[in-house]
Amino acid sequence: xxxxxxxxxxxxxxxxxxxxxxxxxxxxxxxxxxxxxxxxxxxxxxxxxxxxxxxxxxxxxxxxxxxxxxxxxxxxxxxxxxxxxxxxxxxxxxxxxxxxxxxxxxxxxxxxxxxxxxxxxxxxxxxxxxxxxxxxxxxxxxxxxxxxxxxxxxxxxxxxxxxxxxxxxxxxxxxxxxxxxxxxxxxxxxxxxxxxxxxxxxxxxxxxxxxxxxxxxxxxxxxxxxxxxxxxxxxxxxxxxxxxxxxxxxxxxxxxxxxxxxxxxxxxxxxxxxxxxxxxxxxxxxxxxxxxxxxxxxxxxxx
Amino acid sequence: xxxxxxxxxxxxxxxxxxxxxxxxxxxxxxxxxxxxxxxxxxxxxxxxxxxxxxxxxxxxxxxxxxxxxxxxxxxxxxxxxxxxxxxxxxxxxxxxxxxxxxxxxxxxxxxxxxxxxxxxxxxxxxxxxxxxxxxxxxxxxxxxxxxxxxxxxxxxxxxxxxxxxxxxxxxxxxxxxxxxxxxxxxxxxxxxxxxxxxxxxxxxxxxxxxxxxxxxxxxxxxxxxxxxxxxxxxxxxxxxxxxxxxxxxxxxxxxxxxxxxxxxxxxxxxxxxxxxxxxxxxxxxxxxxxxxxxxxxxxxxxxxxxxxxxxxxxxxxxxxxxxxxxxxxxxxxxxxxxx
Numbered sequence: 253x254x255x256x257x258x259x260x261x262x263x264x265x266x267x268x269x270x271x272x273x274x275x276x277x278x279x280x281x282x283x284x285x286x287x288x289x290x291x292x293x294x295x296x297x298x299x300x301x302x303x304x305x306x307x308x309x310x311x312x313x314x315x316x317x318x319x320x321x322x323x324x325x326x327x328x329x330x331x332x333x334x335x336x337x338x339x340x341x342x343x344x345x346x347x348x349x350x351x352x353x354x355x356x357x358x359x360x361x362x363x364x365x366x367x368x369x370x371x372x373x374x375x376x377x378x379x380x381x382x383x384x385x386x387x388x389x390x391x392x393x394x395x396x397x398x399x400x401x402x403x404x405x406x407x408x409x410x411x412x413x414x415x416x417x418x419x420x421x422x423x424x425x426x427x428x429x430x431x432x433x434x435x436x437x438x439x440x441x442x443x444x445x446x447x448x449x450x451x452x453x454x455x456x457x458x459x460x461x462x463x464x465x466x467x468x469x470x471x472x473x474x475x476x477x478x479x480x481x482x483x484x485x486x487x488x489x490x491x492x493x494x495x496x497x498x499x500x501x502x503x504x505x506x507x508x509x510x511x512x513x514x515x516x517x518x519x520x521x522x523x524x525x526x527x528x529x530x531x532x533x534x535x536x537x538x539x540x541x542x543x544x545x546x547x548x549x550x551x552x553x554x555x
Numbered sequence: 556x557x558x559x560x561x562x563x564x565x566x567x568x569x570x571x572x573x574x575x576x577x578x579x580x581x582x583x584x585x586x587x588x589x590x591x592x593x594x595x596x597x598x599x600x601x602x603x604x605x606x607x608x609x610x611x612x613x614x615x616x617x618x619x620x621x622x623x624x625x626x627x628x629x630x631x632x633x634x635x636x637x638x639x640x641x642x643x644x645x646x647x648x649x650x651x652x653x654x655x656x657x658x659x660x661x662x663x664x665x666x667x668x669x670x671x672x673x674x675x676x677x678x679x680x681x682x683x684x685x686x687x688x689x690x691x692x693x694x695x696x697x698x699x700x701x702x703x704x705x706x707x708x709x710x711x712x713x714x715x716x717x718x719x720x721x722x723x724x725x726x727x728x729x730x731x732x733x734x735x736x737x738x739x740x741x742x743x744x745x746x747x748x749x750x751x752x753x754x755x756x757x758x759x760x761x762x763x764x765x766x767x768x769x770x771x772x773x774x775x776x777x778x779x780x781x782x783x784x785x786x787x788x789x790x791x792x793x794x795x796x797x798x799x800x801x802x803x804x805x806x807x808x809x810x811x812x813x814x815x816x817x818x819x820x821x822x823x824x825x826x827x828x829x830x831x832x833x834x835x836x837x838x839x840x841x842x843x844x845x846x847x848x849x850x851x852x853x854x855x856x857x858x859x860x861x862x863x864x865x866x867x868x869x870x871x872x873x874x875x876x877x878x879x880x881x882x883x884x885x886x887x888x889x890x891x892x893x894x
Contacts (some may be wrong), residue, residue, distance in 0.1 A: 275679070288559040300873065404646055444674050445669045445671055446674065446675050446678075448669070448675075449675050449739070450677075450688065452635055452662065452665075453666070453689045453692050453693075453743070454658070454659055454661075454662025454663070454693065455692050468677070468678070482762055534632075
């Protein structure tokens with residue numbers, strides 16, 4: 253068939269292919285024009301790098317891990333201790349850097365687990381419909397009927413304190429939001445003609461979900477996940493505050509605030525430093541998430 | 556419910572070896588109510604007993620107003636919807652009662668071109684992926700290199716520059732997208748294509764191009780089309796035979812010229828009288844048949860002949876007895892008591 257005589261090439265074809273942009277390129281081009289988002293990105297990078305390279309950045313890594321240094325306790329910020337020392341004489345900067353390892357990784361892992369559970373369930377519920385949909389969505393209703401902090405608190409206390417248990421507890425309260433989001437997107441996609449076209453070609457259902465449905469629902473999921481990172485860190489800090497989560501002497505921003513609250517009036521620096529770290533990360537994730545949401549929406553996208 | 560047609564009817568309808576046989580096909584969508592205990596309170600009779608053949612290499616037009624069930628008919632014939640009853644055979648394969656293997660074969664042989672070229676292409680896939688999908692699904696060309704070559708051939712054939720193989724659908728115009736849809740439908744070398752209003756969403760200037768393309772492809776590959784449309788002049792241009800649908804049933808079926816020149820069913824007459832004539836004098840002098848009222852709900856179609864509440868020549872029996880589907884002249888079928 254190739255080279256058959258009389259082949260007409262449509263006159264509407266553009267002759268020279270110009271550069272073509274993928275959606276993520278377009279999102280990035282819009283995102284990078286948002287100053288707040290770039291500030292947010294910078295803050296997050298500072299915290300991540302600080303947590304990752306904590307042993308290299310502080311002269312007191314053993315204090316960051318929890319070794320007390322009673323003689324130096326309650327020192328206000330100085331050249332030797334830029335953020336002062338806490339009630340056991342530990343360098344607060346080192347504690348904040350090490351605490352970031354717990355707080356940031358818990359936030360990320362919670363969202364990753366929630367996405368991994370929620371997204372497939374939502375796609376299955378939306379695509380199959382019927383009683384499968386009914387069962388999955390009623391399950392999400394059960395989880396969403398409880399205030400998520402209370403539910404996480406109850407699960408974490410039932411499982412016992414500790415990093416892994418707390419992470420599981422928060423993730424369990426979180427996945428239904430992704431299930432709902434993905435299900436609603438899938439419901440509208442399912443009726444789109446290109447999904448029907450795939451069916452008429454003979455593509456089996458699970459492959460339709462994997463190749464046609466999921467790639468088209470993931471953009472809002474990434475946006476939601478970014479916004480949720482801040483909230484997940486906040487909730488994990490709350491659980492750490494009440495004593496679940498990582499156990500002293502290990503550092504977490506939540507338990508640092510908790511330990512510092514008794515001395516906050518006279519010596520605000522060590523609860524304040526941890527609080528500021530929580531505040532800045534949550535704020536930064538919100539800036540990033542908002543910008544991402546606008547950038548992902550073709551109608552709000554800046555060019 | 557299968558093959559309720561009398562044997563004589565069956566014989567008479569047989570032209571030269573039909574590729575597609577549809578026998579008393581019905582598709583009802585249940586309407587349910589109730590939150591926990593669902594009750595079926597009725598059904599939308601979208602397709603309620605249609606029977607026809609399509610010969611190899613033929614184009615059968617299926618026309619009717621919006622909501623008459625033409626699109627549902629096309630999809631049920633391809634098995635995208637399970638049939639409520641009746642039978643559809645495509646090249647000997649029973650669409651609704653075959654094993655997995657046969658259905659897989661059917662998905663190669665029968666394809667569909669969709670109405671909306673904006674919605675029928677996955678926005679995240681390149682043209683290479685979209686047109687190559689049938690080749691990949693059916694393992695026709697597992698090698699990516701060979702597949703890309705074949706996709707380029709197909710693009711050239713439908714009038715797209717093969718250079719555009721790595722572009723995304725949003726970079727194309729409506730007409731170009733529909734060409735991509737056509738190329739995808741052609742990829743697995745099908746023998747039967749359901750064209751579901753393939754040109755309704757396009758500009759008039761582009762419509763002719765796509766229709767000409769479909770005609771060329773039919774000549775080249777011996778394709779058989781079921782051409783669903785509501786544009787009667789376009790149907791007259793492309794189709795060999797035309798079936799007129801009203802509220803889930805076919806009321807008249809005839810050779811194209813026969814149908815357009817001697818419409819027998821009052822609904823067909825009314826439809827044709829609405830087609831504009833490009834001659835103002837003639838247009839003014841002809842008689843327009845304007846139907847009273849709206850199409851009744853397919854949830855509760857009128858008894859007897861479905862057209863009787865709007866029919867200008869309805870008789871007493873029309874509201875009681877469903878008219879028989881009979882051949883009044885060679886190849887001219889109609890369901891009306893008055894004919």
